[in-house]
Amino acid sequence: MSGLRHNSYYDKKLAQSPALVRARRPYLFKNALTGLALVGITASIYTYTLMAVGQDDFEDVKVPDVPVQPAKK
Amino acid sequence: MALPADLAARSALSRVCSHCSVSFRRQAGARLPNGLFQASQRQQQQRSVHSKCPPPRAAVDSNVPKPAPTSVTKRFSSGFAFGSSAPAPTKTEKKRVLEADDLFHSFTNSPIPEIRKRAAFMRQYARCNHPDHQPHGNLAPAHVDFECPDCGIPVSCSKEHWADDYEKHLEICDTLRQINEDDHDLRSGRFFPEFEYAGPQIDEALINMTNWDTFLYTRSFLAIDDDRSMRQATRASAVGVALGIGDLIYESSNLLPALRYTLHPPKNGGGMDIKGLRVEAPPVRLFILGARAESSLPRDVWVQLAHVFPGSRIHLIFIGPESMTNRDNEFPLPPRTATNPFGAIVEDRVWPTMKISTIVDYYHTLHKTGHFYPYDPYFDCFVMFHPGLGHPASSHEWVETLPMLLETKAPIIVTGYTQEDMERDVAWVNKTAHGEFDMLLEPGENRFRSLRWDLNDLDPQDVSAGNWGVWAFRGKR
Numbered sequence: 001m002s003g004l005r006h007n008s009y010y011d012k013k014l015a016q017s018p019a020l021v022r023a024r025r026p027y028l029f030k031n032a033l034t035g036l037a038l039v040g041i042t043a044s045i046y047t048y049t050l051m052a053v054g055q056d057d058f059e060d061v062k063v064p065d066v067p068v069q070p071a072k073k
Numbered sequence: 074m075a076l077p078a079d080l081a082a083r084s085a086l087s088r089v090c091s092h093c094s095v096s097f098r099r100q101a102g103a104r105l106p107n108g109l110f111q112a113s114q115r116q117q118q119q120r121s122v123h124s125k126c127p128p129p130r131a132a133v134d135s136n137v138p139k140p141a142p143t144s145v146t147k148r149f150s151s152g153f154a155f156g157s158s159a160p161a162p163t164k165t166e167k168k169r170v171l172e173a174d175d176l177f178h179s180f181t182n183s184p185i186p187e188i189r190k191r192a193a194f195m196r197q198y199a200r201c202n203h204p205d206h207q208p209h210g211n212l213a214p215a216h217v218d219f220e221c222p223d224c225g226i227p228v229s230c231s232k233e234h235w236a237d238d239y240e241k242h243l244e245i246c247d248t249l250r251q252i253n254e255d256d257h258d259l260r261s262g263r264f265f266p267e268f269e270y271a272g273p274q275i276d277e278a279l280i281n282m283t284n285w286d287t288f289l290y291t292r293s294f295l296a297i298d299d300d301r302s303m304r305q306a307t308r309a310s311a312v313g314v315a316l317g318i319g320d321l322i323y324e325s326s327n328l329l330p331a332l333r334y335t336l337h338p339p340k341n342g343g344g345m346d347i348k349g350l351r352v353e354a355p356p357v358r359l360f361i362l363g364a365r366a367e368s369s370l371p372r373d374v375w376v377q378l379a380h381v382f383p384g385s386r387i388h389l390i391f392i393g394p395e396s397m398t399n400r401d402n403e404f405p406l407p408p409r410t411a412t413n414p415f416g417a418i419v420e421d422r423v424w425p426t427m428k429i430s431t432i433v434d435y436y437h438t439l440h441k442t443g444h445f446y447p448y449d450p451y452f453d454c455f456v457m458f459h460p461g462l463g464h465p466a467s468s469h470e471w472v473e474t475l476p477m478l479l480e481t482k483a484p485i486i487v488t489g490y491t492q493e494d495m496e497r498d499v500a501w502v503n504k505t506a507h508g509e510f511d512m513l514l515e516p517g518e519n520r521f522r523s524l525r526w527d528l529n530d531l532d533p534q535d536v537s538a539g540n541w542g543v544w545a546f547r548g549k550r
Contacts, residue, residue: 023286
């Protein structure tokens with residue numbers, strides 16, 4: 001493995017060569033699905049967390065009616 | 074297997090190019106008593122010194138038709154069957170004669186002399202397929218004379234017949250044109266990076282046998298981007314031949330468990346020192362029956378098989394009257410002596426785990442002598458590349474062989490040029506040995522078939538691909 005630069009499967013801009021695209025073809029859809037699933041699960045966990053946290057109305061936090069004035073000098 | 078000194082010397086000689094071999098043979102003869110070590114050492118010297126000489130692979134000329142064919146046209150394709158017409162990838166001497174965008178030429182007026190010769194051969198032997206020339210037609214058979222302007226290959230006896238039968242020709246015209254361009258490409262003198270073979274596989278990298286592309290990628294071959302290069306690589310280099318076997322053994326892992334186990338032995342913890350000494354299994358013997366051009370393929374191709382199965386030792390045995398045809402200059406057949414009763418050419422330094430023997434004789438002759446006895450389904454396998462079992466011109470040669478193959482109970486792997494060819498073989502085996510064999514692998518398209526199409530010079534309408542189909546059977550237990 002001599003690194004990407006010497007790998008004939010990538011061109012100078014590190015884009016995939018047609019040979020690599022062909023070699024990856026059998027896995028394209030499965031990989032895309034897996035990627036979608038991973039992103040989806042992550043996104044849904046984030047969303048759920050945000051929603052769950054957003055429900056909190058902080059009723060247990062006692063807020064004084066009058067702002068506490070800092071002691072004046 | 075003890076190897077007599079003269080075999081060793083011969084195997085060493087066989088690697089030397091024919092230009093240098095005369096003087097070398099004299100030297101090697103003088104040193105024969107020293108045997109193996111000397112031979113191999115000298116071989117290496119010779120190879121480094123004469124690295125400019127093209128390797129012997131190029132010497133088989135595919136398209137020089139020797140025997141005048143009989144009326145029954147045994148398949149006589151330009152391609153793989155009669156020699157790897159792949160030119161040796163020598164960078165130095167070849168000059169580019171055709172550019173990549175200038176590959177289509179009429180066969181008859183081709184700038185390449187070999188192709189003109191082929192066209193002449195076709196005009197001399199191939200027949201026009203027009204219905205009028207059929208047995209019930211009203212014209213006598215005629216040779217092809219008219220070249221289709223679209224594919225550049227002589228297909229009909231006259232323009233009228235070509236035009237008359239044009240719809241049928243149209244089915245294969247594109248393929249023929251592709252063949253035309255590929256043939257010119259092969260002789261265009263360009264450098265063929267696709268014939269550079271990958272070296273040993275590291276243990277950690279698994280080989281993906283899903284298809285050609287994944288295989289080449291996981292084996293770290295150079296990337297082959299172009300379709301034409303891909304066709305050349307899969308046909309002319311014929312790694313597919315080796316792979317056909319490899320793939321088959323993978324694919325039918327539930328059917329050939331014995332052989333698969335032998336080819337993928339578990340690591341035994343052996344090493345180079347005394348502690349690492351282990352009992353080793355005998356080599357897997359692959360008998361390649363009816364070998365034609367396979368026996369002359371560049372050894373790098375066969376070594377690919379050793380790279381696919383690095384854990385086992387492999388002994389390839391090419392058997393067939395047509396093996397080593399046209400190679401008498403490089404591989405003069407050794408005399409038949411008491412130590413080498415069948416005049417086998419042995420090349421044992423192809424790769425540390427691979428040895429190749431070639432015997433120019435019929436298999437049934439060898440079988441009757443018990444030369445290879447005993448056979449073991451764990452270690453032996455028969456492979457027949459395009460044997461033409463059911464072909465009217467060749468099936469009589471297999472009648473005697475088939476029962477012997479079945480008797481060994483070893484798996485027999487057979488490939489075919491086309492679906493028709495393969496099915497004819499299956500039908501013939503079914504008829505000849507009905508109920509005496511088990512099908513190991515149902516006939517089907519080989520996923521490592523040659524992607525390139527080949528032309529049958531005796532019948533331009535007949536297009537085929539090397540190792541198109543594959544199936545396997547063995548004698549019933």
